[in-house]
Amino acid sequence: MFTFVCGNFALCCVTNRLKRLFLCSVHPLFHLFPPLRPMVPQLAPPKIPEGDRVDFDDIHRKRMEKDLIELQSLIDVHFDQRKKEEEELIGLKDRIEKRRFERAEVQRVRAEKERDRQNRIAEERQRKEDEEAKKKNEDEAKKKKVLSNMGANFGGFLQKAEHRGRGKRLTGREIKKKTLAERRPTLEIDNLREDALKQQAQEMWNWIYALESDKFDFIDHMKKQKYQIIVLLNRITSAQKFKKVHGKGKVGGRWK
Known part of the structure; x- marks a missing residue:
């Protein structure tokens, strides 16, 4: 209320001042007259009832208590949120560690399976090589036995055939085959390993x-x-072409 009255008073003063300036500009003798003072209403200050006196200390104390309660609630919310975040962080670390352990276990099992597979392949290859070598040795032994029996019965016949072959004249194709057989060695690669094959x-x-x-x-x-x-x-052709013909002469007992 007091603010409203002061505002009206200031507005009245400004209005009277503007009117006076306007009249001075219109009539040159107007400034000789004293200005009129505005009428300000008499306002009485508000009375505070004696029975209901205001306790400013109590108001300040209640406000401080309210602010303290709000601050304490904010602190509690902050610590609860921080505790929740720490629990989530601990849970995340545990999950990461668990996944890392599971991944390492899977890799270990996979490596063991791969190692077992490679061992089985090597054992199977070695078994096949041993069987092939054994079979080859048995075949060679059988062949030697058969040849020895044949040699005992047909030794003379083979010697005669060899003598006949030596006296026979070889053709060009046979000579070529014989030369290639001497130059080209036989390859025995059935029982060789990978490094021997590479060599x-x-x-x-x-x-x-x-x-x-x-x-x-x-x-x-x-x-x-x-x-x-x-x-x-x-x-030679050029020499014979441009050779000069001379007279006849006796060469080697004949006339040319």
Whole structure:
């Protein structure tokens, strides 16, 4: 109420001031008259009843208690939230550790299974190799036994056939086969392991490489000889073409 009255009073003062300035601008003698004072109503201060006096200390104390209660509730909520987050963090760490342990266990079991599988494959391969070697030895023993029996009965016949073969003249195809058989060794790779096969393949590759090198050298030498032969033939042809004919003479007991 007091604020409203003060505001009206200030508004009245400003209005009277504006009116006075306007009249001074209209009439030059107006400023000689004293200004009129605004009428301000007389206001009485509010009375506080004696029976209901205000206790400002009690109001301040209640406000402090209220603020303290709100602060305590905020603190409790904060610590509850923090406790909940810590519990969630501990649970997350436990789950991560559990998953890590389970993953390590799965990898260990998988590695053991793979190791067992590789061992079974190696054992099976070794068993097959042993069986093949045993079978080969048995076959060779049987062949030797059969040949020994045949040699006892047909030794003379084989010797005669060998003598006849030695006296027989070989054809070009037979000579080629014999030469290839001497140059090309028989490959016994049935019972070889992987490292032995690799070594055998490397030796064969080196041998083929050497043959190709020799072949290239022979072809190059043949080309050079062919070129030299052609050059010599051309020279002979040119010499015979441009040879001068001389008179007849006695050469070797005959007249030319």
